[in-house]
Amino acid sequence: MAIFFTLMLIIAVIFFFPFQAVFSAVDTIEPFKSFGDGTTLISNGGIFEFGFFSRGNSKNRYVGIWYKKIGSQTVVWVANRCNPIADNFGSLTINSTGNLVLLSQNKSVVWSTSSSKQIKKPIVL
Ligand SMILES: *[C@@H]1O[C@H](CO)[C@@H](O)[C@H](O)[C@H]1NC(C)=O
Numbered sequence: 001m002a003i004f005f006t007l008m009l010i011i012a013v014i015f016f017f018p019f020q021a022v023f024s025a026v027d028t029i030e031p032f033k034s035f036g037d038g039t040t041l042i043s044n045g046g047i048f049e050f051g052f053f054s055r056g057n058s059k060n061r062y063v064g065i066w067y068k069k070i071g072s073q074t075v076v077w078v079a080n081r082c083n084p085i086a087d088n089f090g091s092l093t094i095n096s097t098g099n100l101v102l103l104s105q106n107k108s109v110v111w112s113t114s115s116s117k118q119i120k121k122p123i124v125l
């Protein structure tokens, strides 16, 4: 149950916390637009950063949220912990049923949210 609530909180943060983009002009993920590796979103207070990252010397790419202000990257949540992407060609998108979907270069689904309710105007702020 605790894990479930943590996950719901993280998803709520992703969907409702006002994130601002850096490194690119993307400031929202709109349906069918993808969000590529190399772009990150920073929450308005500059506390959290969301995007693709690697750990240590590994080239594996993960999608997650980390504390931006702490010197050494402190990851608070990882989407694809068990299923890293081996290259820099992953992308995030929101599909037509409003799920956040992480795709590898060949467009296979690496990870996704699974909201059963259709979101009317899905958008990640
Ligand atoms: C896509 O790539 C992944 C590994 O990156 C592989 O496991 C999967 O089989 C590939 N899918 C297709 C359709 O090529």
Ligand SMILES: *[C@@H]1O[C@H](CO)[C@@H](O)[C@H](O)[C@H]1NC(C)=O
Pocket (backbone or CB within 6 Å): 095, 096, 097, 098, 099, 101, 109, 112, 113, 114
């Ligand atoms: C959107 O992604 C979810 C999760 O992967 C999947 O269950 C759903 O079928 C997808 N919707 C479409 C229209 O592809």
